Amino acid sequence: MPSCPWSDKGQALDLAKIRADTPGAERRAFLHNAGSALMPIPVVKAMKDHLDLEAEIGGYAAAQARADDLDRIYGDVAGLLNASPDEIALTENATVAWQMAFYAQPLGAGDRILTTQAEYAANYVAFLQVAKRTGAMVEVIPSDAHGEVDVGALRAMIDSRVKLIAITWVPTNGGLTNPAAEVGKVARANGIPYLLDACQAVGQMPVDVDAIGCDMLSATGRKFLRGPRGTGFLYVRRALMQRLEPPMIDHFAAPWVATDRYELRSDARRFETWENNYAARLGLGAAVRYALDIGLNAIEARCRLLADRLRAGLREIEGAEVRDIGRSPSAIVSFTMGSMGAEDVVAHAAEAGITIGVSYPSSTRLDAEARALPPVVRTSPHYYNTQAEIDRLLACCEGLSGR
Template identity: 40%
Template sequence: MEAQPATWAGQPTTDSMHYLNQAAGGLMPDSVLHAVSHYMQREQALGAYIASQQVQPQLQQLYARLAELLHCQPADIALTTGNTHGWCAVVGALPLEAGDRVLVTPGEWGGNYAMLRQLQARTGCVVEEMPCTPGGALDMAALQASVDARVKLVALTWVPANGCTVYDAVALGQLCARHGIPYIVDAAQALGHIPVDVQALQCDALTAPGRKWLCGPRGTGLVYLKPGFAARLQPMTVDHVSCPITPTGPVLRHDARVLEQSEASMALRLGLLAALDTAQAQGWPQRFAAIAQRATQLRAALAQVPGLRLHSLPDAPAGCGIVPFTLEGYTPAQVQQALLAQDIQVAASGMGYTPLDMQARGLTAVVRASVAWHTSEADIAALVSALQRLAASHTVPA
């Protein structure tokens, strides 16, 4: 692999692997592994509770780092075990009733959609798709015309998991603010990939995992709640952290940590802090720019492979770090396995990732290549060369 720029100190060690699967999970820098293992040794020596008490200052730094990244206050942040945990905690706490309209995009994450369908069956709310242009962008004029008093939630998966597009989350936030509609942004594929400013988004809630573009450990995540929004929630589960016991009885917290509970891995949270510290030292703007540059290069290179079809929608920006495609004569799973045998890692994304979009376009699965800040030109060249060989062979791997 080509040498990386000196600014990428602390990058993960990939050995001979060409890693193009950032949208599934980012490779953790060495600092993360050191933070996790060091804390586990401390916990082994001192026990869980004393070890946890000793690292409280570092945990407060984690809230501060996330708040800085999102442009909010530390009290607006709750820590979770992952994106699904946080997203379902918020949406499941909304007091939806029969006839309430819940609006989603065609690119809604399958797990979120499954949760909403459960709420529809339980409460009688109605899940509807927002109108989009033929190019895949939100049709804001049509959406404005369709909004009425029954719309009680707008849920946006900002960057869909199959990489079809990047929705205009700011314009959608402006519409929701004008109408007083609760607005939740799933930033699982956005945070650490593109700039995120919750003030500009005007969202009431935003969720993300630590394991993707932030390059933290799996089992970490966060929720942002707009100040005052917690009072509108009715959490399905609480404990003495989210609902402290007082002399007069349990009282729900009034900030984002109404969604937190007492049991959590301190080691993984310290690992997430280490990942954020590493990224901050490198510079978030530099990382965003590197991702966009490599994504543009990857998209252009893949377009030259015979028999390969890109599946981004026309309005998707060239710099989106997720690039979906199919290769004639092969299923996405076959492409994934053939590439893995050559030490190249991509994902095979099935219909469950974005069921509404993929059904609408007649897709059952796509190959998903996704770049990171440390993706090299050699990684892209290796992928393209391997796909060209597959295309030329016309032989389906066993």
């Protein structure tokens, strides 16, 4: 096991307070934040308080009473992304956010959609469906020697038929962090809409949509942002938004202004519907503010330190193979343990009080087949984890070595 160049003491983060806000962290080593992270107490309280209010005065009255707080969430998310509140839509999850943006694209026969080898399954099947419906074509941008999107190859693929660049910034496994801002430069230079899946990036690292150059960005609340399940959001650049007709609308997204006419909202809420889980939304807002109060730069630094320590330790264990790629790996660490199946590794870890997960080839089929990946163990430390928890997982894996 490698020596540690840093200590949990004296970090910029107030780890003691953060862990006090995370009661579940005291009961087990939770290293599955790329799945669904542990919510801090302020997030849970925001949700419970609103549910109590709904139980007391009813859902409609509760929403009216909290109208200012609910509206504030758009500003909270905008602040997280360096966007404007009118460019933000709140959705039930990241998939809905991504779908609302993607299915709004006016694609036709011969149009080209450019994506990545490590694209997530939910996105890729949507590409295939639209290609089947319209005759559009899905093309994969080659990866470079590091496994990242090859920006030079992307540049060479651009022609008048490319109507959308849609990539995942941090894939669900493999540790990869794609060069999202470099892709953005290509998209902007050629006037091509750019949809970025930031599901695994938001909450783990700073996100600046202007610096990235994306026109649309989707994300979830439940992962590294530490918000509740059933929450997500969509950013759409104002200039593009005015040209997009959502694939589905209701009278909130598009008020019925005459018997034969509706008018789309002028803001990103045209991608929403009227009915929502307001308790979950308030939890999302609390999660965003919690992350901003800590600071995304500090969060990213700690996540990388913990993930790098885990990778270094795994590389010293006989039979362990780190399956990550890319020059600047994220806090998602993927590995296998010899002939032992990933599910068995996860089960052994659970017996030791450690929560990790499995990522299956079907979630990133192109990448999995290109690299001949079996199901991999997926671990994802976060800023509230400790060095000791990383070491517990390494010790567990050492105990499995040779089995």
